[in-house]
Amino acid sequence: MKLLAVIETSAPLSSLxxxxxxxxxxxxxxxxxxxxxxxxxxxxxxxxxxxxxxENLKSIRRYLTSNTAYGKTGIRDVHLELQDxxxxxxxxxxxxxxFPTHDLPAFLQMGRNKHFSSLHTTLCATGGGAYKFESxxxxxxxxxxxxxxxxxxxxxxxxYIDSVVSSGPSECYYFENPTDPDRCIQKPxxxxxxYPLLLVNIGSGVSILAVYSETNYKRVTGTSLGGGTxxxxxxxxxxxxxxxxxxxxxxxxxSTRVDKLVRDIYGGNYERFGLPGWAVAxxxxxxxxxxxxxxVSKEDLARATLVTITNNIGSITRMCALNENIERVxxxxxxxxxxxxxxxxxxxxxxxxxxxxxKALFLQHEGYFGAVGxxxxxxxxx
Amino acid sequence: MAFKGHQREDENIDEELTPTKQPRNEPDNEAAAPAGxxxxxxxxxxxxxxxxxxxxxxxxxxxxxxxxxxxxxxxxxxxxxxxxxxxxxxxxxxENLKSIRRYLTSNTAYGKTGIRDVHLELQDxxxxxxxxxxxxxxFPTHDLPAFLQMGRNKHFSSLHTTLCATGGGAYKFESxxxxxxxxxxxxxxxxxxxxxxxxYIDSVVSSGPSECYYFENPTDPDRCIQKPxxxxxxYPLLLVNIGSGVSILAVYSETNYKRVTGTSLGGGTxxxxxxxxxxxxxxxxxxxxxxxxxSTRVDKLVRDIYGGNYERFGLPGWAVAxxxxxxxxxxxxxxVSKEDLARATLVTITNNIGSITRMCALNENIERVxxxxxxxxxxxxxxxxxxxxxxxxxxxxxKALFLQHEGYFGAVGxxxxxxxxx
Numbered sequence: 001m002k003l004l005a006v007i008e009t010s011a012p013l014s015s016l017x018x019x020x021x022x023x024x025x026x027x028x029x030x031x032x033x034x035x036x037x038x039x040x041x042x043x044x045x046x047x048x049x050x051x052x053x054x055e056n057l058k059s060i061r062r063y064l065t066s067n068t069a070y071g072k073t074g075i076r077d078v079h080l081e082l083q084d085x086x087x088x089x090x091x092x093x094x095x096x097x098x099f100p101t102h103d104l105p106a107f108l109q110m111g112r113n114k115h116f117s118s119l120h121t122t123l124c125a126t127g128g129g130a131y132k133f134e135s136x137x138x139x140x141x142x143x144x145x146x147x148x149x150x151x152x153x154x155x156x157x158x159x160y161i162d163s164v165v166s167s168g169p170s171e172c173y174y175f176e177n178p179t180d181p182d183r184c185i186q187k188p189x190x191x192x193x194x195y196p197l198l199l200v201n202i203g204s205g206v207s208i209l210a211v212y213s214e215t216n217y218k219r220v221t222g223t224s225l226g227g228g229t230x231x232x233x234x235x236x237x238x239x240x241x242x243x244x245x246x247x248x249x250x251x252x253x254x255s256t257r258v259d260k261l262v263r264d265i266y267g268g269n270y271e272r273f274g275l276p277g278w279a280v281a282x283x284x285x286x287x288x289x290x291x292x293x294x295x296v297s298k299e300d301l302a303r304a305t306l307v308t309i310t311n312n313i314g315s316i317t318r319m320c321a322l323n324e325n326i327e328r329v330x331x332x333x334x335x336x337x338x339x340x341x342x343x344x345x346x347x348x349x350x351x352x353x354x355x356x357x358x359k360a361l362f363l364q365h366e367g368y369f370g371a372v373g374x375x376x377x378x379x380x381x382x
Numbered sequence: 383m384a385f386k387g388h389q390r391e392d393e394n395i396d397e398e399l400t401p402t403k404q405p406r407n408e409p410d411n412e413a414a415a416p417a418g419x420x421x422x423x424x425x426x427x428x429x430x431x432x433x434x435x436x437x438x439x440x441x442x443x444x445x446x447x448x449x450x451x452x453x454x455x456x457x458x459x460x461x462x463x464x465x466x467x468x469x470x471x472x473x474x475x476x477e478n479l480k481s482i483r484r485y486l487t488s489n490t491a492y493g494k495t496g497i498r499d500v501h502l503e504l505q506d507x508x509x510x511x512x513x514x515x516x517x518x519x520x521f522p523t524h525d526l527p528a529f530l531q532m533g534r535n536k537h538f539s540s541l542h543t544t545l546c547a548t549g550g551g552a553y554k555f556e557s558x559x560x561x562x563x564x565x566x567x568x569x570x571x572x573x574x575x576x577x578x579x580x581x582y583i584d585s586v587v588s589s590g591p592s593e594c595y596y597f598e599n600p601t602d603p604d605r606c607i608q609k610p611x612x613x614x615x616x617y618p619l620l621l622v623n624i625g626s627g628v629s630i631l632a633v634y635s636e637t638n639y640k641r642v643t644g645t646s647l648g649g650g651t652x653x654x655x656x657x658x659x660x661x662x663x664x665x666x667x668x669x670x671x672x673x674x675x676x677s678t679r680v681d682k683l684v685r686d687i688y689g690g691n692y693e694r695f696g697l698p699g700w701a702v703a704x705x706x707x708x709x710x711x712x713x714x715x716x717x718v719s720k721e722d723l724a725r726a727t728l729v730t731i732t733n734n735i736g737s738i739t740r741m742c743a744l745n746e747n748i749e750r751v752x753x754x755x756x757x758x759x760x761x762x763x764x765x766x767x768x769x770x771x772x773x774x775x776x777x778x779x780x781k782a783l784f785l786q787h788e789g790y791f792g793a794v795g796x797x798x799x800x801x802x803x804x
Contacts, residue, residue, distance in 0.1 A: 031687070032682055032686070032687040032703060032704055032707060033704075033707075033710065102711070127687075128684070128687030128688035128689070128692065128703075129687065131688050131689050131690065132687065132688055132689030132690075133689070134689075149694050151694075151695070204682060204687065204703060204704035204707050205682075205702075205703040205704040205707070207695075219695045221737070221741060222697075223734065223737060224681070224701075224702040224703060224704055224705045224707075224730070224733065224734075225647075225705050225730065225734055226704055226705075226707075227704075228682055228703075228704030228705070228706065228707030228710060229704060229705045229706045229707065229730070231709075231710040232680075232704075232705075232706030232707055232708065232709030232710050233655075233706050233709065235709055235710055235712075235715060236659060236706070236709050236715060236723070237658060237659070241712060258654075259646070260454055260626060260627075260650055262550070264454070265453070265454040265549075265550030265551065265554065265626065266550035266553050266554055267550070267553050267554030267555075267556075268553065268554075270550065272571050272573075273573070273641045275644075279646075280627075280646040281454060281550075281626060281627040281646060281650075282454055282455075282626035282627040282646055282648055282649075282650030282651060282654075283646045283647050283648075283650070283651045283654075284650065284651045284654030284655050284658070285454060285455075285626050285627070285646075285648075285650030285651065285654055286654065287653075287654030287655065287657055287658050288455065288650060288653040288654050288657055289524070290657075290663060293657060293658065301658070308646070308647065308651070311646065312645065312646075312647055312734065315643070315645060315738075316737075316738065316741070319643060319738070319741050319742070319745070320741070322745075323741070323744075323745045
């Protein structure tokens with residue numbers, strides 16, 4: 001389309017109706033552990049447009065859409081792909097790609113090799129890495145980042161994705177009967193009238209936001225005991241090296257061998273303050289005993305680490321929800337990726353300790369909302 | 383020496399004038415049939431069971447006077463050693479009572495793991511009309527069987543005293559006390575005892591270092607000092623008890639408090655994780671290692687993610703973004719020391735408690751926070767971290783306070799219940 005030629009001047013064109021930035025359209029979230037990338041693949045390219053398309057743009061599109069793995073560590077989450085999306089007047093598929101932040105140099109090298117900078121697109125990026133690696137993008141790949149706040153992008157991304165997913169599994173869901181393996185099921189949840197909402201983003205660390213409207217939110221608090229803590233401690237305690245390995249071990253372990261429960265101290269419940277005997281009184285509390293250390297397995301340790309981190313987040317979340325007077329809590333972030341154990345724990349904890357007042361909600365696109373928000377900023381500058 | 387003006391606990395002043403007139407351990411008690419387990423029923427014939435004391439002149443319970451707090455990791459014992467024993471009393475004193483007193487006061491270590499914290503001893507205290515020294519003793523809950531055996535060997539049960547005990551272990555080991563040492567426990571709630579003990583000790587300590595203190599300039603090693611703090615008009619107060627686990631209480635008056643919340647990431651977590659990560663086996667070893675380590679090698683800081691501060695939300699670059707976050711990298715795992723890991727464990731647990739505490743203080747609208755519990759014993763590192771965190775993140779609104787008798791308040795409260803049943 002002829003509009004592409006107009007955009008190349010990159011002059012502010014917000015006064016014109018419905019201006020599109022030039023392709024490719026990316027949104028990037030460079031986090032403490034993972035880089036999340038969303039890529040919009042246009043499916044309505046006309047023959048004329050295709051002819052005018054520069055080679056490296058075509059090459060990028062083909063590379064991204066015909067692979068599901070990139071290099072040694074890049075992965076495209078195909079099950080999360082959103083098809084036939086209309087964005088900024090174009091129709092296409094939205095792809096969700098991730099790779100470790102540790103491998104950003106390789107990504108930059110690839111950007112350089114594919115002469116990405118000659119496409120003169122704005123690269124909207126959020127997350128701490130947008131700031132930390134800004135100069136690396138410039139020097140290694142001749143790319144100028146448009147830096148965005150990660151929490152602004154997160155909220156924008158959540159609200160957008162929830163509004164557009166209308167076929168396939170509901171974006172938002174919750175767990176019914178979370179502690180009953182036979183009866184526990186995911187059920188869809190409609191996030192209409194979502195405000196006020198407590199949004200808990202569990203990445204390397206955790207941020208908890210109270211969201212009152214699309215544009216009105218505050219960061220209530222955070223905790224440094226997040227996904228990075230789970231993975232770091234697991235690697236140290238069990239010798240594993242990836243998130244998936246850690247989760248696999250945790251699924252096989254028994255945390256009650258590692259933790260000191262209320263019943264280990266009281267011989268039963270601590271009735272006076274409503275603490276049931278099965279509640280954890282002291283996480284890893286049994287590990288001060290040599291005999292017990294020698295009797296637990298790596299799987300038990302991995303499980304205890306997961307339970308400890310998850311319950312701590314749940315506990316802090318509950319306090320925030322109580323104080324902010326908010327009943328719905330949405331948990332996002334890649335700590336929950338393929339981590340049904342933690343999701344069910346959170347679902348149960350929210351319900352149990354609040355006596356049914358709080359509801360734990362989850363979103364299919366988990367850790368990608370920041371990147372989506374960055375993409376939206378590219379297309380519809382706020 | 384006259385007691386320091388704390389009359390509140392003694393409701394019957396005339397008791398103090400006649401220190402010799404107190405219930406004895408009558409020889410005929412020992413002949414009492416063992417059928418009834420209630421110690422108060424086997425008191426000497428001229429004394430009244432305590433549960434009817436509201437209608438009669440208050441009677442002192444017979445010696446020895448103990449308060450016990452059986453926690454998840456440690457047993458805390460307070461023992462009142464009377465120093466005003468008259469010649470007559472001494473003569474009538476049964477042998478095993480004398481033996482217990484001598485054993486406890488002439489040793490500072492008991493068996494392999496029992497310790498008397500001499501520096502915490504309170505001298506010339508007046509309790510229930512008697513003057514004496516209050517001793518503070520601790521041993522691992524793991525060694526309770528040995529303690530019970532000793533109680534059996536010393537025929538403690540023949541003294542027919544009520545043993546007031548609090549903490550989870552008072553419930554868990556109640557039957558062991560009965561079967562192994564023939565002792566009936568009077569069980570008390572640990573948080574009731576904690577509060578009672580804190581308020582009492584703070585009111586009686588008037589010589590030597592102030593019971594309550596805070597840190598000035600907590601992060602400046604050259605200028606950081608402990609300063610005394612007066613806990614008059616203490617309410618409302620946030621009391622954070624850091625034992626194996628953590629309880630946070632909002633205290634509005636002596637008798638009005640609530641347990642706001644708790645966390646399972648407490649002293650037991652610190653010790654358990656340290657043992658696993660470093661191979662150490664005691665709390666003191668773990669602290670020693672932590673004092674030598676650098677947690678910033680283990681933790682992922684804000685600056686590691688942002689390259690600097692996260693200005694938008696006021697997070698400085700040196701703040702921890704992800705505890706142990708660097709440990710997902712093999713290279714970093716191989717480059718940190720055990721000391722670094724111990725330090726990171728301490729910092730993680732301490733900061734988590736600080737963060738949760740701060741949220742509670744904010745929500746309960748309370749500005750003063752008192753930290754107690756044996757996680758803080760000889761743990762200046764954590765105390766300073768808490769002091770700094772409270773001050774920094776609240777922009778000076780919150781004050782972190784500490785108490786000399788740290789983990790003993792539950793036991794003190796139990797002793798008080800023995801002497802002055804609530």
